[in-house]
Structure formats: C-alpha cells, structure tokens
Amino acid sequence: TLTVTSRGRELILIRFSDALSELGDTVGTQIHRSHWVARAAFETLVTKDGKLLARLKDGTELPVSRSFAGEVKMKVATWTCE
Numbered sequence: 001t002l003t004v005t006s007r008g009r010e011l012i013l014i015r016f017s018d019a020l021s022e023l024g025d026t027v028g029t030q031i032h033r034s035h036w037v038a039r040a041a042f043e044t045l046v047t048k049d050g051k052l053l054a055r056l057k058d059g060t061e062l063p064v065s066r067s068f069a070g071e072v073k074m075k076v077a078t079w080t081c082e
Contacts, residue, residue: 006041029075032065039079045072 001019003010028038043055052064
C-alpha cells in the first residue's frame with residue numbers, strides 16, 4: 001500500500017483492509033477499492049469526462065468508483081456543512 005501523508009510517501013507492505021483498520025479515529029472515507037481519503041486532505045468532488053474524482057488540497061485528483069460514489073457524496077456533504 002502506498003501511503004501518502006503530509007510527512008511524505010511510503011510504501012508499506014500491508015493489505016489495504018488491514019491498513020484501514022489501523023486508521024483509528026481519523027475522519028475520512030474510502031472512495032475506491034484502493035483509495036481512502038482523510039477529511040483533512042479533501043477539498044472537493046469534481047467530474048471530468050463523466051468520471052467522479054476527489055480533489056485533494058494538494059491538487060491531486062483520485063478516482064471515486066461507482067460503487068462508492070453514493071456513500072462518498074453523502075459523507076462529503078456532511079463535511080462541507082460543518
């Protein structure tokens with residue numbers, strides 16, 4: 001699993017599901033089978049060429065899979081209302 005934080009990037013050999021269980025009380029959401037985004041890093045959702053993307057504060061855009069799209073939209077709506 002490639003882990004990206006404000007402190008840098010690190011390749012960690014761990015199953016993605018196990019990595020998610022290590023997040024503790026970090027607020028965020030899974031957006032794809034291989035992507036999880038922390039609320040602190042999230043900026044907005046955008047659509048490009050008919051595909052939903054999560055734009056992070058550093059400008060990175062990550063795909064939101066169709067299977068996670070509904071859940072992600074609902075969760076992100078609560079983040080922007082707080």
